[in-house]
Amino acid sequence: MDSQTKSNQPKTSQVKTKPKLNSKNQSFKLQANNVDVFYDDFQAIENISLDIVEQSITAFIGPSGCGKSTFLRLFNRMNDYIDGFLMNGSILLDGNDIYDSSINVEELRKTVGMVFQKPNPFPKSVYENVAYGLRIQGIKDEEYIENRVVESLKQATLYNEIEGNLEKQALALSGGQQQRLCIARALAVKPSILLMDEPTSALDPISSGKIEDLIHELKKEFTIVIVTHNMQQAARVSDNTAFLYMGKLIEYGDTQKIFTNPEKDRTQNYITGRFG
Amino acid sequence: MNRAKINRLKDKAFKYFGIFASVIGIVILAIFIGFVIYMGIQRLSWDFMVELPSRFAENSGIYTAWMGTVWIMVFTTLISFPLGVGAGIYLEEYGKKNRWSSFLEINISNLASVPSIIYGLLGLGVFVRMMQMGNSILAGALTLSLLILPIIIVSTREAIKAVPSSIRDASNALGASKWQTIWHQVLPASFGGILTGVILALSRAIGETAPLIVVGALVYVPFAPQSPLDEFTVLPVQIYNWVSRPQEEFVINAAAAIIVLLGITFIMNGIAVYFRNKWQNKMQW
Numbered sequence: 154m155d156s157q158t159k160s161n162q163p164k165t166s167q168v169k170t171k172p173k174l175n176s177k178n179q180s181f182k183l184q185a186n187n188v189d190v191f192y193d194d195f196q197a198i199e200n201i202s203l204d205i206v207e208q209s210i211t212a213f214i215g216p217s218g219c220g221k222s223t224f225l226r227l228f229n230r231m232n233d234y235i236d237g238f239l240m241n242g243s244i245l246l247d248g249n250d251i252y253d254s255s256i257n258v259e260e261l262r263k264t265v266g267m268v269f270q271k272p273n274p275f276p277k278s279v280y281e282n283v284a285y286g287l288r289i290q291g292i293k294d295e296e297y298i299e300n301r302v303v304e305s306l307k308q309a310t311l312y313n314e315i316e317g318n319l320e321k322q323a324l325a326l327s328g329g330q331q332q333r334l335c336i337a338r339a340l341a342v343k344p345s346i347l348l349m350d351e352p353t354s355a356l357d358p359i360s361s362g363k364i365e366d367l368i369h370e371l372k373k374e375f376t377i378v379i380v381t382h383n384m385q386q387a388a389r390v391s392d393n394t395a396f397l398y399m400g401k402l403i404e405y406g407d408t409q410k411i412f413t414n415p416e417k418d419r420t421q422n423y424i425t426g427r428f429g
Numbered sequence: 430m431n432r433a434k435i436n437r438l439k440d441k442a443f444k445y446f447g448i449f450a451s452v453i454g455i456v457i458l459a460i461f462i463g464f465v466i467y468m469g470i471q472r473l474s475w476d477f478m479v480e481l482p483s484r485f486a487e488n489s490g491i492y493t494a495w496m497g498t499v500w501i502m503v504f505t506t507l508i509s510f511p512l513g514v515g516a517g518i519y520l521e522e523y524g525k526k527n528r529w530s531s532f533l534e535i536n537i538s539n540l541a542s543v544p545s546i547i548y549g550l551l552g553l554g555v556f557v558r559m560m561q562m563g564n565s566i567l568a569g570a571l572t573l574s575l576l577i578l579p580i581i582i583v584s585t586r587e588a589i590k591a592v593p594s595s596i597r598d599a600s601n602a603l604g605a606s607k608w609q610t611i612w613h614q615v616l617p618a619s620f621g622g623i624l625t626g627v628i629l630a631l632s633r634a635i636g637e638t639a640p641l642i643v644v645g646a647l648v649y650v651p652f653a654p655q656s657p658l659d660e661f662t663v664l665p666v667q668i669y670n671w672v673s674r675p676q677e678e679f680v681i682n683a684a685a686a687i688i689v690l691l692g693i694t695f696i697m698n699g700i701a702v703y704f705r706n707k708w709q710n711k712m713q714w
């Protein structure tokens with residue numbers, strides 16, 4: 154198939170060059186260069202290039218099916234499991250191509266953590282949930298593990314709520330608590346990047362608010378990329394926003410600007426709720 | 430009559446048909462079990478369990494038969510459990526999805542419905558003759574293992590498929606290797622289902638007669654087996670032998686042996702249900 158052969162030539166697309174972020178002294182943690190994604194014959198991502206600023210929050214918005222999750226999952230290679238998945242272009246993490254054959258995917262995922270739309274704790278105790286990522290690395294030092302568990306739970310603002318009861322069954326927690334447990338679980342392995350795919354869409358407004366506060370707090374240490382359907386949420390939490398539409402990157406830039414004075418009509422229409 | 434009324438009538442009709450069908454099944458089974466118990470219970474005794482078979486019905490016991498059954502079941506379990514579960518894991522987790530794998534899949538399902546006597550002939554040809562195991566416990570257990578492998582493979586795959594993908598995603602996203610995800614998440618979550626499949630398959634094996642007769646289970650064995658290479662008999666073969674005798678006393682013996690066999694099967698099914706419930710309570714999402 155012609156379109157599936159590797160090419161670095163930008164195709165007919167809105168974004169010919171990388172959208173410039175007006176951020177002078179910021180370094181880029183993640184860089185996507187001319188990325189195409191195919192699921193068999195279907196092209197889910199078309200020639201997207203975009204840079205993600207270190208220790209900032211980047212939001213992906215766009216109508217359902219536009220490719221936000223697909224694009225997000227490129228950064229920790231979770232699409233690799235999908236039959237028929239094929240990618241062109243490159244994704245750089247600290248300047249290194251994470252799709253290079255020399256990359257150890259398991260190692261990559263210790264650096265790039267992920268939180269999913271639906272809270273998915275393991276059917277185990279709170280403690281074992283958070284310890285899991287450390288245990289599978291072969292860490293045996295129980296004291297270190299316990300410290301990391303407590304630290305991560307505190308960081309995820311869950312420790313006080315469960316009153317230090319680490320033996321509590323994870324599935325007995327509320328949805329919002331489960332989601333923060335999943336965040337703690339991701340933090341325990343000390344990633345530098347956190348990918349979040351609609352982390353609050355299954356939660357009530359109060360739980361969502363808590364998670365938003367948490368995300369704000371985490372920005373000091375982590376580079377966060379978040380997919381959301383909630384415009385207010387994107388506007389509230391993110392520094393930069395990317396608007397995707399039908400697999401293409403329509404507009405990318407400072408959140409303030411995207412939400413107050415977007416360059417493209419399509420972005421304007423979407424954020425004001427006229428379509429999507 | 431309007432549509433709603435017709436639907437309600439259909440509903441009722443189907444409900445009564447369902448009740449009728451269930452009652453028939455249960456009643457026939459109850460009559461059968463009742464009849465067997467009525468005939469055999471008088472013969473059940475400690476002596477009956479520990480006596481060797483004899484020409485005289487009243488002196489005959491089922492010691493060698495149930496010992497043979499236990500030996501056969503232990504070896505069948507040892508062989509079929511790791512092989513079947515291993516194959517199920519491979520096909521579900523590692524096997525590439527292509528034409529070859531779907532061909533394999535269809536054939537494994539088909540194998541589950543091949544008549545057991547065919548497996549007996551295969552066992553006779555391969556294990557007894559070619560591999561020269563003779564009519565031993567090992568040959569019988571291998572034959573029964575072949576017979577139930579497809580069931581174990583299929584039920585293992587179903588159990589693994591039922592594990593929510595969100596759990597896999599969570600494990601993978603934390604940097605777990607494929608095997609770590611399988612070992613720490615997928616297998617514990619599916620173990621109840623796998624175990625149920627294995628035990629149901631074993632309960633099928635325990636009642637098999639035809640393939641064991643073909644591989645040479647003996648009717649009269651004066652000793653309980655001492656090693657897997659010994660000759661053997663099993664309960665169903667003993668029962669089959671007794672019911673075909675003309676004397677009433679032997680038929681009573683057969684009824685008593687059937688009670689023992691049913692008892693073993695019920696216990697095995699009970700264990701299966703126990704484990705399934707235990708695991709399902711632990712694994713709720």
Ligand SMILES: Nc1ncnc2c1ncn2[C@@H]1O[C@H](COP(=O)(O)OP(=O)(O)OP(=O)(O)O)[C@@H](O)[C@H]1O
Nearest residue numbers: 192195197215216217218219220221222223224235
């Ligand atoms: N596993 C898959 N196989 C084939 N096509 C897929 C697969 N996953 C996603 N797609 C297709 O790729 C496109 C983008 O999907 P994606 O899940 O990335 O959208 P999204 O923007 O995250 O949508 P939503 O907001 O509903 O989550 C969709 O058209 C979808 O049908």
Ligand SMILES: [Mg+2]
Nearest residue numbers: 221222223350
């Ligand atoms: Mg999505």
